[in-house]
Amino acid sequence: MTEWPRIKPTDYCNEDLPQLVQPWWQTLPRYFHALPDHFLADNDTRWRIDYTATLDTVARTGLACMAGAAALPASLNVREQKEERQRVRFYESFLDAGDPHAFFTPPEQQPAIRYAPVSGYHFQPEDGQASTLSFQSPFEPKNPALRERYLAHTRNRTAWAQYWRHDGKPRPTLIMIHGFVADPYWLNTRWLALPWFYKQGFDVLLYTLPFHGRRKGPLAPFSGAQFFSQGMAMLNETFAHAIHDLRIFMSHLRDGGTPAMGATGISLGGYTTGLLSSLEKDLAFAIPNVPLVTIMDLMKSWFPVNLQFPLFHKVYDTDLAGLRKLTALHSPLTWPCQVPKSGRMIIGGAGDRFAPPKHTDLLRQHWDDCHVHWFPGNHMLHLDQGCYLRTMRDFMRDALEEKSVKLSA
Secondary structure: OOOOOOOOOOEEEOOOOOOOOOOHHHHOOOOHHHOOOEEEOOHHHHHHHHHHHHHHHHHHHHHHHHHHHHHHHHHHOHHHHHHHHHHHHHHHHHHHOOOHHHOOOOOOOOOOOEEEEOOOOOOOOOOEEEEEEEEEOOOOOOOHHHHHHHHOOHHHHEEEEEEEEEOOOOOOEEEEEOEOOEOOHHHHHHHOOHHHHHHOOOEEEEEOOOOOHHHOOOOOOOOOHHHHOOOHHHHHHHHHHHHHHHHHHHHHHHHOOOOOEEEEEEOHHHHHHHHHHOOOOOEEEEEEEOOOOOHHHHHHOOOOHHHHHHHHHHHHOOOHHHHHHHHHHHOOOOOOOOOOHHHEEEEEEOOOOOOOHHHHHHHHHHOOOOEEEEEOOOOOOOOOHHHHHHHHHHHHHHHHHHOOOOOOO
């Protein structure tokens, strides 16, 4: 393995942050969301961090208003509150089992996957093919009380991805998982410079999360609105669905001869990448990018969603630790990472106020002090991105060599 240089525009001061002790939902301080994120930096870097952090705070408030408004009607329904309290109890046994595979069971079927050409404005490789992949998902919720309601979202039952494949033999594949509301392929293509990774020799799969893009319900106010707005029980099933369909795409790639795969994702996609890495042993690498790790603590830091916490406590009849536990089933902090330490890396933004650096630090601890690359930007504006892209590429290449897989450039 290459000895990784600490390419860091800043030095993160994490002495004020708690050490992660399991079960994390009970031991994490109640004030975790309010802990400061300290960086030592020169004046130029400090100005860029503070400036981008301010931009993030403004954008975050707008998104929080949208998400909070989408979830409020169901939260205020008294009958729905009582039923929701009963539904979430179903998941306690899966968390107590101590095995993520008890809930996130592998797909029992491998449906036929359809290929279609991508639209002209999407990335068109000169030495390969870009295709839109889809299949009818055989996923069924574990909770029988939710099965009919969940499956009534008919558009969500079709899984989608875009696949860029080089001519000739299949190459090692980079799986990209988008963030909340940020599902367009063209956006993620540019945001993470995916054509550049393709030109470095990787095939690329861009996966669409449930309730996003073409999976969005016809009455949803925006893409992704139904992901978080249907209660904690539905959220558990939504993450199970996300992993289930992604595993089907991964099995399809394996059957097609793909020699190795690794995953990266932005924000919610980074959270999902962390979850996937606790389930799939054969991932060569996992690189969450500006990830969140504890949904409830993130919401505590988002105005005006944080004003709804008295309502959350009432609906679920529990304290903050109890609310964290309701989301622990799918948190990357709950389960051991199955990817070798040599394949674990995190990208963090020093000015990130959507998923603050303290979330990255908790995941770093949980992943046995894995490599973290900090950049002096925020959640959406990744300053000095070229530096971390090259670091990612080299890291991915070394992780493949560790698995004895060669990358053709």
